[in-house]
Each structure stands twice: as structure tokens, then as C-alpha cells.
Amino acid sequence: MRFAAALAALLALAVPALAQTAADERTVTVENRSEPVLCAEKDNIYVPLSGKSIAKFRISALHPSYIGGLVADRWAADWANCDFGGEPPAGTKPPMPQRITLYEDLELQIIGQIYPEFWRPANVPVKIAGKTFTGLHLVQVWMRAGNSAEEFLVVYPPDGYWRARPLPPAHMKWTAYGSSFMVGPVEMAGRPVVAFKELTFDPKTKTFGMSFVKGGSATMTVTTIDQDKQVLDVTLSPDVPRDVPFAGLRSMYVTEFNNDAARIAWRGKDAKAWGEAPIMDFKTFEAVEVWTGRHSYSRHNTSSPDMVFDRFRER
Secondary structure, eight states: HHHHHHHHHHHHOOOHHOOOOOTTTOEEEEEEOHHHHHHOOSSEEEEEEEEEEEEEEEEEEEEOOTTGGSSOOOOOOOOOOOOOOOOOTOOOOOOOOOOEEEESSSSSSEEEOOOOSSSSOOOOOEEEEEEEOOOOOOOEEEEEEEEEEEEEEEETTTEEEEEEEEOOTOOSSSOOOEEEEESSOEEEESSEOEEEEEEETTTTEEEEEEEEEOOOOEEEEEEEEEEEEEOOOOOOOOSOSSOOSSSEEEEEEEEEEESSSEEEEETTTTTTOOOETTTOOOOOOEEEEEEEESOOOOSSTTTOOOOEEEEEOOO
């Protein structure tokens, strides 16, 4: 239980803004729908979150506990034991994506990418500052931090996958993305997805707006972004369907030394201690706070952040 105690202390120090009274806390159902794989480039972890009356919650990306001692980072793709239908001919390079500047001011830059191919159609309109863009496979959010530009949040409009990370700590120039998350009604379409009808972004408030094909809408605001954490506040409209999960985490696990997330920990309502388990082995539970990440170095995306879901509230 030493890890659980250390985790609780870490969260209390790292995200004091997330504290709430016991009366405000609402529980969500957290399931394990993960499958074992040998390929490190396949998302085999799926942790859906469900709750009939949840209207608001927070998602936080925190540097892992060992970030201060990390000297050598690893982020290169690992294609060992992967089979995606054959290798390209020797000497060929994949076509480069088209890169478009969607918005830019003194603080933010929004970049869109159009890939030569993608597993789902890119038919979601993206609206920013009065302009509408179509055909985008990836939207990247950059900010100016000191003397550099840092990408801290990305979204794939065709399948509703997001990735977030804090700004790099002082001793590192860059850190990796890791686990993905979804916001909105999650459905199965070969893999878990959230189908957007439309995606908007307000640069002044750093707020994304999402409307969903299955119905309803949501907003997600970047309320904190610094060298320790990124915090996203989410509000769901009352008409978001509740017969499916309202959010989910996607990640990768092959072994304890090759993963983007290896552990899960949770705090139940009125619980006296945290629960914890290997992320591939846990059973369904009810919780007011959920953490996923790792507490030992991985050979895959070593610097990628832990993810926390909490502050679940009703309308």
C-alpha cells in the first residue's frame, strides 16, 4: 500500500485545484475491456467510464512520478511482433501529410494535418475563429512557452481520440504523448470511437466544443497547462446518450517494461484507502477518482504522462 499512499500524496500536491467535498463526489463505473497483445503499436487497453447522471468531470495529464530522474527518454515506434498486412516495398517512403495553419495569435497556434489515408473518413467540420475547415485527420494545439513553441494537445476528428501532456519539465526539451482518451458517447466501430458531428475551438477561452452523431454535445476547456500538469474541464449536455460510456481511456500494454500504462488506481466514495491493480487484471469498480499510469520506467514513451479522471458531478 506504500504506492497507494504515495499516489494520494502526489495527487494532492500536483493538483490541489481538483479537491472537492465528499458531498459533491459522484461515482462512475469503470470497466476493464482490454485484450493482451504482442505489438506495442496497437492500443489494446480500453477503460470505459459510465454514469447515468454525470454532467461534469475533469481529465488531467500529469508527469510520471519518476520524471525528475529521467535522463534518457524513449519514444521511437516499436514494430516488433506487429503485423498490419505486410511491409511497403524496400526504399519507399510513405507520403507526407499536408500541414495547414488553422489559427495563430501571440499565444496559440492551431495546426491541421491531412493524411494520405486514414482508417475513418475525415468528414468532421472543424470551426475556429469564424473559419470552417474540412478533411482534417489531426488537429494540434501549440502554445508559446518561453523561447519555444510546445504542442500540448491533439485530437483526431474522425474517431474522437485526444492526447494531452504537460509542458516539458525544466531539465527536458520534450516529452512524449502516451495514452489517448475519448469524451462523449463511445460506440464500437471496429474499435471504440466517439463520432463527432462538428468540432469547434475558441482560442480566447481555450475551449473545444463537440457535437456528437449519437446526440448531445460537450465542451472541454484547458484550465491549467504548465510544467507539472494539464487540466481539462468537461461539461456534457443533458441529451448526451447514457446507454453507452461517456468517456474512455485507450492505451498500450505489452509487458511491465513495454507499455504506455501499466497500473490503475482508484478511490471509492468514502473509501479509507486507494485500490490499485495491474491495468490488464482489474475488475469492474465504482470510483470518484481514477488514475492510470506507471511507477517504473518503460521502454516505450518513457516520459508520457499519467492520466487522472475525477471531479465527477451531476447536473
